[in-house]
Amino acid sequence: MKTNYLILTCSKCSVKNKVPISRIxxxxxxxxxGAAIPVDSLGRPVHVTDHTFDREVFFSxxxxxxxxxxxxxxxxxxxxxxxxxxxxxxxxxxxxVKLNIDENPEIGSRYSISSVPTMLLVKDGQIFDTLVGAxxxxxxxxxxxxxx
Numbered sequence: 001m002k003t004n005y006l007i008l009t010c011s012k013c014s015v016k017n018k019v020p021i022s023r024i025x026x027x028x029x030x031x032x033x034g035a036a037i038p039v040d041s042l043g044r045p046v047h048v049t050d051h052t053f054d055r056e057v058f059f060s061x062x063x064x065x066x067x068x069x070x071x072x073x074x075x076x077x078x079x080x081x082x083x084x085x086x087x088x089x090x091x092x093x094x095x096x097v098k099l100n101i102d103e104n105p106e107i108g109s110r111y112s113i114s115s116v117p118t119m120l121l122v123k124d125g126q127i128f129d130t131l132v133g134a135x136x137x138x139x140x141x142x143x144x145x146x147x148x
Contacts, residue, residue: 053104
């Protein structure tokens with residue numbers, strides 16, 4: 001099922017708004033209060049925690065790439081800029097989230113994350129694939145194209 005809209009929450013009145021992806025760059029406004037709905041965060045990875053993981057990942061209207069990383073991990077730091085680029089490239093089609101497993105051990109344990117970087121591809125609330133290691137940008141794009 002391909003979603004052609006995003007659910008964005010108004011920061012003023014907290015109403016959820018259905019915004020067509022094709023109109024995401026048209027400065028969407030809240031249907032209830034008329035306030036501008038910020039979309040600037042769509043082109044950046046979202047940092048998640050053990051407490052926000054399920055909401056940001058499994059209840060997302062978009063497919064999600066979860067980057068399980070650690071600050072001491074050289075390969076994790078090396079793919080960080082690649083993920084930033086991909087967040088911009090796939091804006092409004094894919095959500096990229098980053099989970100620091102040192103600060104959030106519950107999720108790492110739940111999904112048996114034993115090495116970093118490990119990336120989870122999630123679609124329609126289900127883990128679609130698990131990618132282990134610092135993959136080249138082209139390979140990440142190939143995997144992303146499978147879920148969007």
